[in-house]
Amino acid sequence: MDTANTAPASPERRRYDVDSLLDVAVSVFIAQGYDGTSMGDLAKAARLSKSSLYHHVDSKEHLLRLALDRAVDPLFAITQEPGSLQGSAIDRLEFVVRRMVEVLVERLPFVTLLLRIRGNTDTERWALDQRREFDRFMTQLVAEAAVEGEVRTDIDPALTTRLVFGMVNSLVEWYVPDRRRRANETAKLADAVLKIAFTGLRATRP
Amino acid sequence: MDTANTAPASPERRRYDVDSLLDVAVSVFIAQGYDGTSMGDLAKAARLSKSSLYHHVDSKEHLLRLALDRAVDPLFAITQEPGSLQGSAIDRLEFVVRRMVEVLVERLPFVTLLLRIRGNTDTERWALDQRREFDRFMTQLVAEAAVEGEVRTDIDPALTTRLVFGMVNSLVEWYVPDRRRRANETAKLADAVLKIAFTGLRATRP
Numbered sequence: 001m002d003t004a005n006t007a008p009a010s011p012e013r014r015r016y017d018v019d020s021l022l023d024v025a026v027s028v029f030i031a032q033g034y035d036g037t038s039m040g041d042l043a044k045a046a047r048l049s050k051s052s053l054y055h056h057v058d059s060k061e062h063l064l065r066l067a068l069d070r071a072v073d074p075l076f077a078i079t080q081e082p083g084s085l086q087g088s089a090i091d092r093l094e095f096v097v098r099r100m101v102e103v104l105v106e107r108l109p110f111v112t113l114l115l116r117i118r119g120n121t122d123t124e125r126w127a128l129d130q131r132r133e134f135d136r137f138m139t140q141l142v143a144e145a146a147v148e149g150e151v152r153t154d155i156d157p158a159l160t161t162r163l164v165f166g167m168v169n170s171l172v173e174w175y176v177p178d179r180r181r182r183a184n185e186t187a188k189l190a191d192a193v194l195k196i197a198f199t200g201l202r203a204t205r206p
Numbered sequence: 207m208d209t210a211n212t213a214p215a216s217p218e219r220r221r222y223d224v225d226s227l228l229d230v231a232v233s234v235f236i237a238q239g240y241d242g243t244s245m246g247d248l249a250k251a252a253r254l255s256k257s258s259l260y261h262h263v264d265s266k267e268h269l270l271r272l273a274l275d276r277a278v279d280p281l282f283a284i285t286q287e288p289g290s291l292q293g294s295a296i297d298r299l300e301f302v303v304r305r306m307v308e309v310l311v312e313r314l315p316f317v318t319l320l321l322r323i324r325g326n327t328d329t330e331r332w333a334l335d336q337r338r339e340f341d342r343f344m345t346q347l348v349a350e351a352a353v354e355g356e357v358r359t360d361i362d363p364a365l366t367t368r369l370v371f372g373m374v375n376s377l378v379e380w381y382v383p384d385r386r387r388r389a390n391e392t393a394k395l396a397d398a399v400l401k402i403a404f405t406g407l408r409a410t411r412p
Binding site: 149150156163164165169170171189192193195198199 | 242299351352355358361362366368372375377401403405406407408409
């Protein structure tokens with residue numbers, strides 16, 4: 001970001017500007033699609049002139065990358081947390097799924113954008129690669145838990161990953177965060193996902 | 207459909223024409239979005255003149271409705287099948303989820319379109335109403351199975367429906383039907399969905 005010609009701004013102030021811009025950009029990308037959005041549309045939605053917008057970002061693809069980072073960074077941060085690195089594979093697996101629900105709720109529009117990406121530009125292809133890498137991380141955990149005898153062995157680990165991620169990711173289609181009691185709501189949601197995914201709907205096993 | 211000015215066509219022949227047209231239309235709607243598609247785009251994709259296209263359908267919205275019927279009709283037909291009407295609620299629930307997977311695979315592009323609909327026209331709002339009605343049917347079954355003691359009572363039935371449908375519907379994002387061994391593939395997929403949703407990933411309950 002080139003700030004050479006602007007009045008001095010504190011890092012906090014500049015950070016706030018980019019965050020606000022990304023909030024606007026992500027909602028326009030989701031509403032119109034990335035391909036269907038122009039820099040003019042983004043400037044209008046952000047109430048900026050196009051030249052002011054170009055002052056903040058180099059291009060529409062640069063803005064997409066910054067927005068996608070807001071989803072990809074916290075998702076990959078999960079893989080480095082102690083809960084993902086220590087303990088039995090089944091415990092690590094449950095930890096990852098719970099943290100995914102939390103990141104989805106916390107970064108809902110950014111994760112929604114990540115899930116809608118199709119792959120026409122380098123940045124979109126990069127995002128799809130990141131999703132595939134996260135899938136492989138999860139698949140590896142499922143396979144380890146199966147070897148440890150904690151996860152059923154009659155479903156292919158890659159298929160398990162797709163189905164469980166399908167359930168988790170579906171939250172972006174209907175979940176409306178309640179800011180007043182977010183932490184409690186998120187915990188309840190994560191509990192429901194974990195119960196269904198790990199022990200199933202049935203009251204007793206048949 | 208007005209056929210007064212055409213040469214006589216057998217019902218089979220005419221049916222084939224509409225089916226082909228819908229196959230083309232649904233792929234264009236999915237690729238470009240319904241809002242982003244014009245009758246000109248559809249005519250071009252179908253290799254028809256615009257006047258030939260208008261000979262088959264009254265409007266773009268008419269074509270959307272015909273395409274959505276290809277998903278909505280078989281989904282609601284499930285609710286009238288003996289497996290949905292007879293037996294314990296848990297058996298009916300498992301039957302419905304299995305049949306949903308089968309309909310998704312069988313009508314993949316049409317169900318994909320149904321799941322991408324946002325609601326800007328009467329037809330789109332109708333489709334969203336149909337989805338909500340199907341959700342209510344499933345939620346009612348989950349609630350009945352909970353009353354019968356077969357389904358856990360610690361998750362709200364509407365939330366259970368959303369999560370299980372999220373898992374099932376996620377198939378449209380990645381599933382590529384294999385025409386050579388479709389029946390076997392579909393059964394394996396449905397088995398995996400039912401195992402995870404009803405008895406969970408864990409090899410043994412904690």
